[in-house]
Amino acid sequence: MLMSVALLVPWVAGVLLVAFDGRRHVVAWLAVASLTATLVLVSVLAADVLGGGTQQLVTGGWPAGVGIVLRADALGVAFAWLSVLVLLAGAAHEAVRRVRSRTFPGLVVLLAAGLTGLFITADVFTFYVFFELAMTASYALSAYGGKRRQLRAALVFTAVNLLGSFIFLLSVAGAYRVTGTLAMDQIADRMVAVNPNASLLIAAGFFIAFSVKLGLFPFHFWLPTVYAGSRPAVAAILSGAVANIGAYGLLRFGAGVFPGQLEKTGVALAVLGAVSIVYGGVLAIGRGDTAEMLAYSAIGQVGYVLVALGVGGPVGLTAAVLYSVVNSLNKALLFLASGTRGLFIASAFAIGALSVAGVPPTAGFVGKLELFRTGVVAGSVALVVLLVVGSVLSLVYMFQVYQRAFWREGPVAAGAASPVAQRLLVAVLAVLVLAAGLWPEPLLALSARAVEALLVEGPG
Template structure:
């Protein structure tokens, strides 16, 4: 399977769809077939990534270090797979419920192209380019479907994310000035050599940039307004797919490239992560509007990721990978199920809520168990206590939201199941299936952690 197919396929089809009316069923159906094909192409890279040789290509035939390198290792393929699955699910739900603007399918494919490119590139500046391509599509999607509230949410989203982009680009420039290369492998090799100069400043800028993107406390101020203002399908895309670019960059650049800077800031990361997960869970419990409850639950999820990375290489990084994947799937299902009536939607919401709270037989339980194990192994007892407290608060907050949705349907007698509710339930059952049979994903996450600790790609 060609390495560039998930990127080029999504980009090429998006360019074609941009000239067509996405509200027509034939056009939307073509977009859906293309999105499924992109998902299949990304998953087809997994056997080679696991068993080698890792698919790799340098654009233009240039030597490594001069040309832009694309590489599909295990970490890249995992993020491509879960992101494309979320985008495919959200697109199918919107297709079944009725697409309201002509550009929606093309924008979803452009977003997929940008995200896949960011996950597959091994060049720091090229990551920024794909990052901005994703943001461009996301800016347009932010104003989809709800008139003035969506426009306000879109404006907030644009302003905040442009600030994060400036921080990230500044960090990339500083990395090039210090190391003389933009290739992630080259930067990791430079960091591994003995130096009197450390990369703490660009490392701090990178962490700040993706703290803004993920909505980490205290950079969280934009998240409730945006998630409340956009439609549920767009909220699912943002919380379940777009957020992965920040999660991936933290793991890839933080643990795999700038491990030295990450080690020096471990205490700060752990404290920020612990504060964010407790703060987000408390505010989720205090909110009455379901969209705001889920927005603050997303802030808590960002805290889990930072707390895991603050536990250092090895178990902490493995837990961060699992937390990123489980958070992506759970938040997408929660937002999609919130916007759909019916028994299957409520069942999907309950399954994702259990996973988000870390209950057994779920992907979230697997991730939080690894996080607790890493915290106890590192003797961060206070962080383990924060994780348990946050999980309990999240369960109560999401249970109350479930009750509100259920009784709202009972009063309006709109509890019919549509085809879209079956799609959301299928996504939720993926998380349940991984929770029932966790061994393969546990082995893969441990392998990623070991490889990144050595400064290489898994």
């Protein structure tokens, strides 16, 4: 029942809010209230799942295989909670000052409905439906602001991600063709008996679709234009919430549905992740604009997730989950801070920058520590060296952008101070990143529980 309510609240609220003028303060704050209610519902659901185990529900009382099957496990609720939190921060950041589009508040709430749905569904077709709902809202949000730069970003984002969606749909059709089912657990069981070439091709299709969403090298070409061209709140939403589709998809489909194919291609995935880390880090150093630097940084940071996924096993997957969460918080904090001026913002941005570089006592240090542990367990000197090089690159470009933005009179430091509520919102995210580093046990335990649920639900 709670899963259905958690989906219905943002869905109904989003449909209603889209019909009203979001530029009115009352509409913008109604969207914030709806997202807050959704976050509370997902939090209660997460507490139930972490306390009592995975929950499953077939909507409408239909038998399994006919009705829509919802399943909430530790991995799904972790990504759902994280994504709604980022959406809430982005919506509140705009509502404090002035929303510039009549549809912005409703679209953010509809995006919450799509993301929550795909994180707690148990079959690939329903996943695709929620996937498309989330992406449709994202396409419209990427044009938020209406200027030429935003419209160009929206065009690029829509064109590339529509191609990714098409590849995903082809992979869904292929999985159904060879297994005769759309349920994730049944696909995982039956895929073992499928021709290896066919199963690897289907798995590759899912990998490409999710890599496009995540912006991994060499599927990254759209990301700098979109992240740098979008307004800070939208860039925070795209990088901190929408990108979670890619990270979650790689984990859920890679380790949960195609574990055999993941094991066979682990080295190739780790190499792609390594290239993404170095490529993103090197290009970020050469950027003079804060938004462009953060965009190229995003390419490098998601490489760590792919490296951990390529190593695999409980240790590697735990590092992948943990770093996905940390990276989402980091990007949301940094993009929002880059669009905010005034007291506390320099300190908040510094916390996010140190977290990206993996400097204690931030959450990023915990994430990098788990990645180092992955390298040690795997016995790979090359992986440990890569992590050191990636961290050094991150520290260099973050120091450069901080120096330009806050030590000199730059676009972030100059101008009138942002409203106090906007600055407090950024400060709260910074405190959350800092708290996760000072008290990492809950995040570590959540990541371990998520991987445990993922491995238990793999092919039996």
